[in-house]
Amino acid sequence: MAKEQDKILNDVASGEYKYGFYTDIETEKIPRGLSEDIIKLISSKKGEPDWLLEFRLKAFRHWQTMKMPRWANLKIPEINYQDIVYYAAPKQRKTAESIDDIDPELKKTFDKLGIPLEEQKHLTGVAVDAVMDSVSVKTTFKETLAEAGVIFCSFSEAVREYPELVKRYMGSVVPYTDNFFAALNSAVFSDGSFCYIPKGVRCPMELSTYFRINASNTGQFERTLLVADEESYVSYLEGCTAPMRDENQLHAAVVEIIAENNAEVKYSTVQNWYPGDKEGKGGIFNFVTKRGLCRGENSKISWTQVETGSAITWKYPSCILRGDNSVGEFYSVAVTNHYQQADTGTKMIHIGKNTRSTIVSKGISAGFGQNSYRGLVKVLKKAANARNFSQCDSLLLGDKCGAHTFPYIEVDNPTAIVEHEATTSKIGEDQIFYCNQRGISREDAVGLIVNGYAREVLNKLPMEFAVEAQKLLQISLEGSVG
Amino acid sequence: MLSIQNLKVAIEGKVILKSISLEVRPGEIHAIMGPNGSGKSTLAAVLAGRSYPQILEGTVTWFGRNLLEIPPEERSREGIFLGFQYPIEIPGVSMVNFMKTAVNEHRKYKGLEPLSASDFLKLMREKKELVEIDSKLANRSVNEGFSGGEKKKNEIFQMAMLEPKLAILDETDSGLDIDALRIVANGVNKLKRPDNSVIVITHYQRLLDYIIPDFVHVLYDGRIVKSAGKELALELEEKGYEWIKKEVNNQA
Ligand SMILES: Nc1ncnc2c1ncn2[C@@H]1O[C@H](COP(=O)(O)OP(=O)(O)OP(=O)(O)O)[C@@H](O)[C@H]1O
Numbered sequence: 068m069a070k071e072q073d074k075i076l077n078d079v080a081s082g083e084y085k086y087g088f089y090t091d092i093e094t095e096k097i098p099r100g101l102s103e104d105i106i107k108l109i110s111s112k113k114g115e116p117d118w119l120l121e122f123r124l125k126a127f128r129h130w131q132t133m134k135m136p137r138w139a140n141l142k143i144p145e146i147n148y149q150d151i152v153y154y155a156a157p158k159q160r161k162t163a164e165s166i167d168d169i170d171p172e173l174k175k176t177f178d179k180l181g182i183p184l185e186e187q188k189h190l191t192g193v194a195v196d197a198v199m200d201s202v203s204v205k206t207t208f209k210e211t212l213a214e215a216g217v218i219f220c221s222f223s224e225a226v227r228e229y230p231e232l233v234k235r236y237m238g239s240v241v242p243y244t245d246n247f248f249a250a251l252n253s254a255v256f257s258d259g260s261f262c263y264i265p266k267g268v269r270c271p272m273e274l275s276t277y278f279r280i281n282a283s284n285t286g287q288f289e290r291t292l293l294v295a296d297e298e299s300y301v302s303y304l305e306g307c308t309a310p311m312r313d314e315n316q317l318h319a320a321v322v323e324i325i326a327e328n329n330a331e332v333k334y335s336t337v338q339n340w341y342p343g344d345k346e347g348k349g350g351i352f353n354f355v356t357k358r359g360l361c362r363g364e365n366s367k368i369s370w371t372q373v374e375t376g377s378a379i380t381w382k383y384p385s386c387i388l389r390g391d392n393s394v395g396e397f398y399s400v401a402v403t404n405h406y407q408q409a410d411t412g413t414k415m416i417h418i419g420k421n422t423r424s425t426i427v428s429k430g431i432s433a434g435f436g437q438n439s440y441r442g443l444v445k446v447l448k449k450a451a452n453a454r455n456f457s458q459c460d461s462l463l464l465g466d467k468c469g470a471h472t473f474p475y476i477e478v479d480n481p482t483a484i485v486e487h488e489a490t491t492s493k494i495g496e497d498q499i500f501y502c503n504q505r506g507i508s509r510e511d512a513v514g515l516i517v518n519g520y521a522r523e524v525l526n527k528l529p530m531e532f533a534v535e536a537q538k539l540l541q542i543s544l545e546g547s548v549g
Numbered sequence: 550m551l552s553i554q555n556l557k558v559a560i561e562g563k564v565i566l567k568s569i570s571l572e573v574r575p576g577e578i579h580a581i582m583g584p585n586g587s588g589k590s591t592l593a594a595v596l597a598g599r600s601y602p603q604i605l606e607g608t609v610t611w612f613g614r615n616l617l618e619i620p621p622e623e624r625s626r627e628g629i630f631l632g633f634q635y636p637i638e639i640p641g642v643s644m645v646n647f648m649k650t651a652v653n654e655h656r657k658y659k660g661l662e663p664l665s666a667s668d669f670l671k672l673m674r675e676k677k678e679l680v681e682i683d684s685k686l687a688n689r690s691v692n693e694g695f696s697g698g699e700k701k702k703n704e705i706f707q708m709a710m711l712e713p714k715l716a717i718l719d720e721t722d723s724g725l726d727i728d729a730l731r732i733v734a735n736g737v738n739k740l741k742r743p744d745n746s747v748i749v750i751t752h753y754q755r756l757l758d759y760i761i762p763d764f765v766h767v768l769y770d771g772r773i774v775k776s777a778g779k780e781l782a783l784e785l786e787e788k789g790y791e792w793i794k795k796e797v798n799n800q801a
């Protein structure tokens with residue numbers, strides 16, 4: 068038995084990352100480093116209005132007073148913020164209005180990633196905003212969506228075309244003072260997606276943003292702003308990959324969601340940033356602030372995340388349940404293999420009456436991976452009859468990895484009911500052998516068992532992506548089981 | 550098809566099987582009986598390819614191939630099926646998904662295309678009827694929360710799905726009520742073809758009323774100490790193992 072365990076652990080080596088290629092494309096980069104001049108340069112490159120530059124500069128000045136957070140259960144090496152390139156853009160003739168304006172190399176890149184930019188080639192019913200490094204390359208189905216009154220475009224375009232909406236909502240859920248990485252992002256963010264669903268509209272297709280880091284030595288700092296007006300519905304999906312490199316690259320994003328009365332937003336993430344190699348060299352530092360505000364009554368925000376990539380993940384998609392009867396959900400699968408570390412979870416802040424939240428977190432650790440769930444359920448004084456149910460499960464593959472849970476519960480209203488359940492399990496040799504005896508290889512057996520374990524969360528993803536995510540889970544654990 | 554010669558096996562340094570020799574030819578039904586702890590399940594585990602028993606001596610061949618070198622999943626695909634004495638629960642993995650993966654792996658091994666979803670479900674339906682398993686069980690996770698008897702029936706169901714050349718049924722009759730016993734035995738008989746073989750490990754002659762063995766072996770203290778026709782089972786039922794133990798100990 069012990070020998071078998073060793074073999075399992077030794078074979079951790081062979082996990083393969085399938086998106087590690089680099090696109091050799093002419094890229095415009097600004098000099099390394101961070102200063103007011105750099106921020107002014109980014110802002111002028113994007114031709115931004117003064118109010119936005121002001122916002123950036125305020126954020127930057129605030130950031131300079133802050134220290135990197137060290138409370139997470141993560142070993143984060145020192146990051147030299149002056150050694151990062153904060154803006155890198157693949158050179159294009161201009162903004163791509165038609166598909167013919169896009170560099171064929173870029174098209175090829177997204178094809179390889181399974182995200183064709185031609186609408187007719189794409190999964191029916193999914194509109195994509197494709198972001199490479201610091202800029203949005205192309206947003207598909209804009210016209211179709213416009214017919215329904217839905218605005219879906221790059222953040223930069225939103226700033227140009229819908230400045231009032233951006234002004235009203237940007238920073239209203241995640242102010243630049245919120246935390247170190249949110250402040251950094253607010254200072255240097257380059258692009259991202261913007262989405263507005265008007266009153267009473269059920270968005271006719273899935274919206275998605277695909278983030279690709281390509282250039283070296285650069286960080287990616289995008290912002291996503293999603294506003295669901297009264298009685299509207301949207302399902303949104305985010306995917307991400309990066310080339311394999313020895314260096315660590317920083318990705319510090321901000322996502323803000325606002326749901327008005329009776330609106331519902333489903334936000335799904337399949338995060339597959341390059342995780343580093345088997346020795347823990349390289350990989351993306353994924354330090355992301357995601358938060359949704361259920362501003363209206365009966366509104367609902369649901370986060371689903373499948374986190375398989377990144378060297379380090381620091382991320383807590385949260386819901387502020389301000390409207391009465393509003394609902395927040397968090398469904399998460401996080402994998403850490405090799406030397407990956409994740410400290411992820413959620414915050415559910417109950418402010419309104421009869422607010423409800425559900426947390427289902429499934430951690431999977433293999434190799435030397437460290438996986439922490441960190442969650443806060445906070446019920447404020449006025450949140451009568453608030454309900455929360457949390458389920459945090461950990462699955463361990465091997466005995467050199469770790470799983471940790473840090474649930475925080477703060478309840479200020481006696482009518483609230485908060486429940487927390489946690490389990491830790493291992494994949495047993497008996498289970499694997501049972502599968503073997505039916506003709507199923509060890510690798511496939513682990514895939515089956517892991518997918519079974521994560522099924523409750525995977526089921527929350529839009530169908531097309533559930534299949535992808537299932538494959539991804541299996542690939543990211545490849546080689547971790549002998 | 551299966552030939553075991555002087556097999557000696559230890560678990561964690563302790564010799565469990567001392568010297569086992571057994572020949573199973575196509576079409577034969579062998580019953581293995583013997584007191585608790587005598588090594589019956591260990592023998593089954595070795596044949597199925599578990600890694601914790603250490604093979605100290607002896608050979609096992611399967612159609613002329615060295616069975617001990619074949620990984621367990623390939624043994625399954627080769628047609629060796631083990632009905633577990635204690636079937637394992639796999640939470641979250643549906644029986645449908647589990648069996649579909651298994652059946653398609655077997656098909657791939659034979660160079661066949663995977664079954665379409667509808668053909669697969671049809672096959673499931675047929676086999677469920679054959680072994681009279683409750684349809685609802687097949688929609689649940691593998692063995693999760695199944696009663697003892699349901700787990701055993703589920704083993705026979707899986708056997709029906711995989712149509713093995715050699716089925717090793719380790720106490721599949723234990724924990725079954727009278728009706729279930731009949732159903733399981735009938736299932737085994739219905740699936741029996743002239744060229745496939747069965748090894749039934751059991752404590753009760755009762756099962757052998759339904760599944761008529763060609764040979765009955767008594768495994769005691771790591772050895773097959775007696776082999777005879779089906780009448781041996783009756784004798785054991787009547788007299789217990791004491792007389793055999795005495796016989797063996799006197800010889801020693
Ligand atoms: N994994 C194991 N670790 C240690 N000892 C074991 C292990 N498996 C079996 N044994 C020991 O090997 C011996 C034979 O066990 P085995 O399960 O083969 O018996 P059996 O004949 O199947 O008994 P039963 O009729 O009770 O099922 C027993 O003494 C048992 O304790």
Ligand SMILES: [Mg+2]
Nearest residue numbers: 589590634719
């Ligand atoms: Mg036994």
